[in-house]
Amino acid sequence: MIIQMEAKAGEKQLERLVERLGNDGFPPEMLDISRGDTFILVGLKGDTRAIDEGAYRALDYVLDVIRISDPCKELTRDFHPRPSIIRLGSGLRIGKDLAVIAGPCAIESRDQLMKTAKLVVDAGANILRGGAFKPRTIHRSFQGLREDGLKLLAEAREKFGIPVITEIMDARDIHLFVEYDIDIWQVGARNCLNYTLLDALAEMKNPKPVVLKRGDHVSISEFLGAALRLYDGNTKVILCERGDKTVDPVYRNVLNLNNVAWLKKRYHLPVLVDPSHGTGVRQIVPDMALAGIAAGADGLMVEVHHKPEEALCDGAQSLSADFKKLTPLVRQVFELRRQAKML
Template sequence: MIIILQNEVSESQLSHVLERVEQLGLKAHLSRGTFRTIIGVIGDEQKISAESLRAIPGVLEVMPVLPPYKLASKDAHPQPSVVNVSGVKIGGGYLAMIAGPCAVEEPERMHNIAKAVRTAGANIFRGGAYKPRTSPYAFQGHGEDGLKLLREVGDAHGMPIVTEVMDPRCVETVERYADMIQIGARNMQNFVLLTEVGRTRKPVLLKRGMSATVEDLLMSAEYILSQGNPDVVLCERGVKGFDKVTRNLYDVASVAVVKGLSHLPIIVDPSHATGKPALIPPCALAGIAVGADGVHIEVHDCPEKALSDGPQALLPHKYAELMVQLKGLAALMGKEISPVPGEKLAATV
């Protein structure tokens, strides 16, 4: 930690700061420059509060050297984490290909979509049983009945399932059915929900909030990690921008930034980021090219009849075409689309 003192700091104020640091069992290294006097604090920064130091007369600024997200940072875990979702690995060179409709719909349609994306190479099936909608009159999802159907479809096609939880009261229910629990963009800073999900032992897919910084995203992950759940996968899904040409601003650079700061896997969601099927393939490829650990794409066999977000869904044959490209790019980068457990077994027989 570095304490920067004001230009007009008095000797008594300086002495008080030094005494306060030493009272906390830390070492203070004083450096007097021509224009600034700074104090380098050496020791366990968790013993000292930056806010309390800022309140001392004569202190201009306090700058932590270590990031506030202790468990999510590379300092805590230098090697990339690999998250296992019922046999499908994410991170460390393994890629997740998550696909499915925005919302859980009728059984026949769910099975048709699952079969199509599984055949194309997807390894995790998605669908929302609980849907956060801007309007209270819009379709809100099928709830637990939707979870049951999603579980049935995932089992029938040999794919783990991921679905969103919106309410701490529903975490236990979602945990019973899902292989991976999703925290949506609107709930990224719902700290009660993050804490509750952190107490589960299911992998968590944490989406970046619509106005969240990268540090905000990592601090939200810290809430989950601090409760003892180490299996967090981050998701870049775009942030609010001024240009309406896409649904959101696809911040693909955030993937590279996170890779430099954290050991946690991060995937991209070009469906929510762009909102336009024509833009999904190039943006998905860009995400993998910059280092993402997977792609999350909405797929629907009849977007005009979709109960939610139909306009941003890829048709199954378009998804299959994209998967050919993604597999080629993954191989070029020395990565592998993680096989589902059934594929591994077949390969060894």
């Protein structure tokens, strides 16, 4: 439910409304308040069937009372009209500024990570990615450096002055992510519907931003339901589209840009696009990266390796020196969308 206050309503009226809602079973922590130049919207989280719409609509400082049928109403633009903006310590504002996340699929060694980090930073990336824990299909494949990978990622952050993101696979590793102060925690596609992990992340005190990747053939409603589980305890949630498998063996996945456009139009969370996993084909990663930004994405997550031919993981979809050619083109498309007021 959304209560839209009269344009003339001020803070005193808002305090009265919040107090009344508290008496009706909706304390401040169950309210989402959005302010604009000419409006104040108060969104109610949870089951609002017992609320008397007429009684609230009759208040002289209330313009309208609107019920929302979307089960993920807290994530809708009806509930939260302005896009969510997630601020990092570096000053980057995800949801407003272009986020360019780049780095290796897996952290293999100090030399590999530092060389790749320098490459992506010089090319204009503003967040460094690198997998420390790798959920591989075959367990005998390289599984990542684990805690040593987190140490190297923290070292790269200090050396290059750039925030870092890596995937958390198990709630038992939360203490390690806290210890190494990982800036953004990623929930990968395989764990998109791992409710035990999502709930553990939602219950954290002082949580960091979380990137939630859509799993293979996970529907939008399932994806948003997973996002809502996180959002209930941590509003710094970022969605990421990374495609689905099809019967065509040419591509690893097919990137679903319908999802990017729909999520940006209907919901307020930032949305990223991953054209590396979304295609699995290095030659078309730049094209789909540009298409993703044109569709409305707030940023990219791209795999880059200083020597893809020697990569222990996903070399076939990793860019290298050619990444330098992509970043200025991505910024141009992003600016065109901004100028057209489509963002």
